[in-house]
Amino acid sequence: MGASSSSRGNKITAHDKAILDLKVQRDKLKQYNKRLDLVIAKELSLAKGHLAKGDKKRALLALRRKKFQEGLLEKTQLQMTNLDELTFSIEHALVEKQVFEGLSAGNQVLKELHKEMSLADVEKLMDETAESIAYQNEIDEMLSTRLSVAEEEDIERELDEMVETALPNVPVILPQVDRIVQEEVQPAKEASLKKISNKNTRTLNEPMLA
Amino acid sequence: MSQSISNAALGLSQSPALASGFQFPSIHNFPPFYTLQPTASTWSNQAELWGTIIMRYYKHHRLYQLDLDDTATNEQLFNNQRINRKLKPETIQAIVDEMAKKGDAEWDTTSRKRRAIIYWRKPEDWASLISSWVFESGLNNSILTFYEIAHGDNSEDQEFYNIHTTVLQKALDILVKRGVATTFQGASFEDMGVKFFSAGA
Numbered sequence: 001m002g003a004s005s006s007s008r009g010n011k012i013t014a015h016d017k018a019i020l021d022l023k024v025q026r027d028k029l030k031q032y033n034k035r036l037d038l039v040i041a042k043e044l045s046l047a048k049g050h051l052a053k054g055d056k057k058r059a060l061l062a063l064r065r066k067k068f069q070e071g072l073l074e075k076t077q078l079q080m081t082n083l084d085e086l087t088f089s090i091e092h093a094l095v096e097k098q099v100f101e102g103l104s105a106g107n108q109v110l111k112e113l114h115k116e117m118s119l120a121d122v123e124k125l126m127d128e129t130a131e132s133i134a135y136q137n138e139i140d141e142m143l144s145t146r147l148s149v150a151e152e153e154d155i156e157r158e159l160d161e162m163v164e165t166a167l168p169n170v171p172v173i174l175p176q177v178d179r180i181v182q183e184e185v186q187p188a189k190e191a192s193l194k195k196i197s198n199k200n201t202r203t204l205n206e207p208m209l210a
Numbered sequence: 211m212s213q214s215i216s217n218a219a220l221g222l223s224q225s226p227a228l229a230s231g232f233q234f235p236s237i238h239n240f241p242p243f244y245t246l247q248p249t250a251s252t253w254s255n256q257a258e259l260w261g262t263i264i265m266r267y268y269k270h271h272r273l274y275q276l277d278l279d280d281t282a283t284n285e286q287l288f289n290n291q292r293i294n295r296k297l298k299p300e301t302i303q304a305i306v307d308e309m310a311k312k313g314d315a316e317w318d319t320t321s322r323k324r325r326a327i328i329y330w331r332k333p334e335d336w337a338s339l340i341s342s343w344v345f346e347s348g349l350n351n352s353i354l355t356f357y358e359i360a361h362g363d364n365s366e367d368q369e370f371y372n373i374h375t376t377v378l379q380k381a382l383d384i385l386v387k388r389g390v391a392t393t394f395q396g397a398s399f400e401d402m403g404v405k406f407f408s409a410g411a
Contacts, residue, residue: 012394012405019353020396020403027357091352 019090026083029076036073040066228286232270235263244295246304257308260297263287264305265314269330274374276315278302278324318376327376331369336381339369341390344406356382356402 047062227233237243237259247253264276267287278284278299289296297305306326309315313332318325331339340359344350347364359365360373370378382404385391391406 012392016353016394016403016405017396020355020394020401023353023355023358023403024396024401027355027361030361031357 015090015094019087022083022087022090026080026087029080029083033073033076033080036069036076040069040073043069230271232267235259238263238290239293241293241295244290244297244301246298246301254308257305260305261309261312261314264309264328265330268328272372274327274377275318276302276306276326276328327374329377333377333380333384336370336373336377337384337388340381341385341388341406343368343370350406351408353403353405355396356404359404 043062043066047059047066050056050059050062243256243259247256264287268274268276271283273283276283284302288302303323306315306317306323309328310317310326314329316327316329317323318327343365344354349364354362356375356378360370360375360378365371370381373381379402382391382393385404385406386393389407391404393402393404395401396403
């Protein structure tokens with residue numbers, strides 16, 4: 001409401017002009033009253049002056065004028081009160097209008113907010129939330145029982161490392177492999193050697209090992 | 211001469227007081243002070259002192275307009291009968307010219323240097339006084355007439371009560387520029403009104 005009312009407040013409306021005209025009228029009456037006050041005071045002093053000189057007739061005339069002007073003063077004061085009351089009423093009505101505008105703006109916002117979250121939507125949202133929670137629970141359970149792929153990989157890597165640190169055993173195994181390969185590669189030779197002597201096979205192979 | 215002016219200026223408050231309670235500084239009784247001094251530096255000193263005296267006098271008596279044809283005020287301010295010296299109108303004009311340079315005065319452009327507004331309070335300061343009064347009296351967002359601000363019942367106890375229309379206009383112009391108010395015209399040209407915005411002060 002703040003932004004809209006300040007931009008509206010910067011403009012002079014027809015209401016504003018009407019109030020100004022009323023207030024200008026009141027100002028003019030006020031000035032007129034001041035003038036009457038002076039005139040009345042002057043008539044009074046005139047009357048006193050005439051009376052001091054013994055001129056009763058003129059004193060009476062001055063007092064009569066004073067009475068007339070006092071009547072005018074009373075009337076204008078009444079008019080001023082009326083103008084003031086009218087101005088105050090208008091100003092008050094404007095304030096009430098602003099209050100009404102404020103309330104309806106607030107109401108509008110509330111309505112829009114409500115529109116954005118219909119009951120069905122809220123219900124759906126709550127269902128979805130419940131689903132999500134259930135899903136999350138499921139995941140939690142799975143995680144606490146099973147290891148993830150990454151963890152499995154970690155474990156395998158750890159195993160590999162352990163195997164590598166155990167390398168010193170490898171040379172002992174290799175010669176055997178070598179011998180097997182040799183045995184496979186040279187079956188003909190061996191066969192011929194076997195022909196010579198079964199005992200010699202070992203003696204022949206031993207130098208090759210060295 | 212320059213020496214004697216500054217010496218006299220030091221005793222700025224020793225001279226018989228006027229009926230209004232205003233006291234001229236002692237330099238007001240110094241005969242050469244009433245003659246436009248030919249030396250530039252002396253003159254600038256002299257003009258500044260006169261400016262100070264005028265502003266103090268105007269502030270004390272709540273006057274706003276200096277009028278070369280307003281004999282009653284000028285007789286008291288610029289004519290020292292005790293020493294039989296008075297300022298010539300041309301000298302007063304020269305002094306006001308100097309004041310105008312500093313923003314302490316402003317000639318009424320239609321008066322051919324006969325009338326000037328004396329700003330013993332800067333228009334910006336008047337503007338601030340008025341806007342804080344409006345804010346404190348809760349008059350934001352309502353319509354005020356110029357007359358109401360200067361002579362209304364609500365402003366009777368305010369510094370700016372009976373403010374000169376030109377000064378008021380100027381102060382309100384500043385408030386319009388600051389974006390806190392807008393002035394507008396009523397049914398006739400002299401019926402000016404102002405609306406202060408709710409942002410205020």
